[in-house]
Amino acid sequence: MLVAVLALQGDFAEHEAVFKRLDVPTCQLRQKRDLEQHFDALILPGGESTVQGKLLRDLDMFEPLRNRIRDGLPVMATCAGSILLARQLLDDPAVHFGTMGISVRRNAYGRQLSSFHTTGTFAGLKDVPMSFIRAPQIEFCLPGVEVLAEHDGRITAVRQGKQLAMTFHPELSGDTRIAAYFLSEML
């Protein structure tokens, strides 16, 4: 099994470290040629979604990856990654992959000072550490999208088929349970 991590921008190194702890091999996707190898799952890391979206298009990786996601490639997206998957952005006319039936507001919690760390329940897993760093918010879900976590009445993690998206960063805590959930439930 090989997990591919989109490594154009953002915290891809932290995601790779999580899978290393789980003894799962990873590869980095940095250019179109990297998409030729076989991989079983895709990680869209946190970072800055506009930069990621622009680089995906400039490096001709956008369409092949979108097609792979549409065809059922298991994908886990955190923070900016969830913005890439959203079908609609509430304060931005841009749409990136648009493969997931969610409407997302970018930077919904305010300035950097409002970034915070908490623990919560994720799909029945208790006390999962969650870091919200200038996090987006999932405001609406279409039917078929299952809510896996909430914080203060706000949706923070969702699943639709083989796509898993969350607005926080599970990769920063050292807790590997969400990555393990992704591997066991969605691959």
Add this chain to the structure above:
Amino acid sequence: MRKMNQEIRRVANMAADELYEAAKQLQVPFDLLLYVHRNGKLPVVNFAAGGVATPADAALMMMLGAEGVFVGSGIFKSGDPAKRAAAIVKAVTNYQDSRMLAELSSGLGEAMVGINPDEIRLIMEERAI
């Protein structure tokens, strides 16, 4: 960059009881040093900045172990800032691909010209009041 990463490796390789003394000598919080010891990296992005004028400069810094590159005048004092900025961003993402670097490096217009120390007219200390 080499020196920084050398020092980070030195901290990472210390025995636990050496960390207290090292924190005192470096005059940094113990928790910060402990983080570097455990993770082999800084808790923030290790940016390279200053004097980066070409995609190759940026890629070189990444090769040397930078986690990001910050470019200011290298872009804005060049002939075609938008094109050069886009090329440098791609060079950082794909710093290990020499063929792509060569392509990115062509047709960028004029690069920023460095200033030799003896050519600097305005001395910073004279500007201060």
